[in-house]
Amino acid sequence: MVNNFVRRQFIIIILLAAFCLTAAGCETLRKKFVRNKKEAAESTVEPILDPIDYPAKQYDPIEKYKYHYSMFQVWSKEISQNFTSSMNVYRQKYLCSQVIEQLQLMSEMLNAGKKEKLVGAISMLEKNSAKLDNPIAMANLNSVATDFERNFKIVRVDFKPKMVEKEIVGKPASLK
Numbered sequence: 001m002v003n004n005f006v007r008r009q010f011i012i013i014i015l016l017a018a019f020c021l022t023a024a025g026c027e028t029l030r031k032k033f034v035r036n037k038k039e040a041a042e043s044t045v046e047p048i049l050d051p052i053d054y055p056a057k058q059y060d061p062i063e064k065y066k067y068h069y070s071m072f073q074v075w076s077k078e079i080s081q082n083f084t085s086s087m088n089v090y091r092q093k094y095l096c097s098q099v100i101e102q103l104q105l106m107s108e109m110l111n112a113g114k115k116e117k118l119v120g121a122i123s124m125l126e127k128n129s130a131k132l133d134n135p136i137a138m139a140n141l142n143s144v145a146t147d148f149e150r151n152f153k154i155v156r157v158d159f160k161p162k163m164v165e166k167e168i169v170g171k172p173a174s175l176k
Contacts, residue, residue, distance in 0.1 A: 061170035065109050066161045072102040076152045083145040089132055096129040096148075106159065114167045118159060124151050 079095040082088065100122055107118040128147045 061109055061168050062161065062165060065106060065164070065168050068102050068106045068109075069159065069161050072099060072106065072155065075099045075102060076148075076155075079148060080145070080152070083141065083148070093129065093132050096125065096132065099152075100125055100129070103155065109168050109170065110164060111167050111169050114159070114164055118155070121151050121155055 075095055075098045079092060079099060082092055082095060103118060103122045103125070107115050107122065110118060125148070128144055128151070131144050131147075
């Protein structure tokens, strides 16, 4: 029994000594488990002393009108498909507001004669979009859809970019 007790003490002392030697290693325990602060790395980036000033990009009014006209076509096609495929009134209101916004941007570029006609079409679209505020049971969506299509057709026929090229206000800027 004493022999067994001595053996256990001897094994514990050997294990404790082995742990101390491996834990200590080449460094002291204190130094091994203390976190050192990181040193700030020196910045090798050179600041830009002379910033480059780029000239503002100049847009051709005709190209700008063509862009808004093409966006009008996209939104009008989307709203036409929405009337036939789904009855989501909130989506229809959003699409209608996008169509009106593009038409208003187009009207800002036209001279007085064509602008009045386009403003009339915009006001008709705004009246039709007000019909969408009625409850679905009260609104006749088929008549609203045909009114929208009628107004879209007027804009597509009378306000094509080739038809109103001479009516666009602003001088064409030189594009590079």
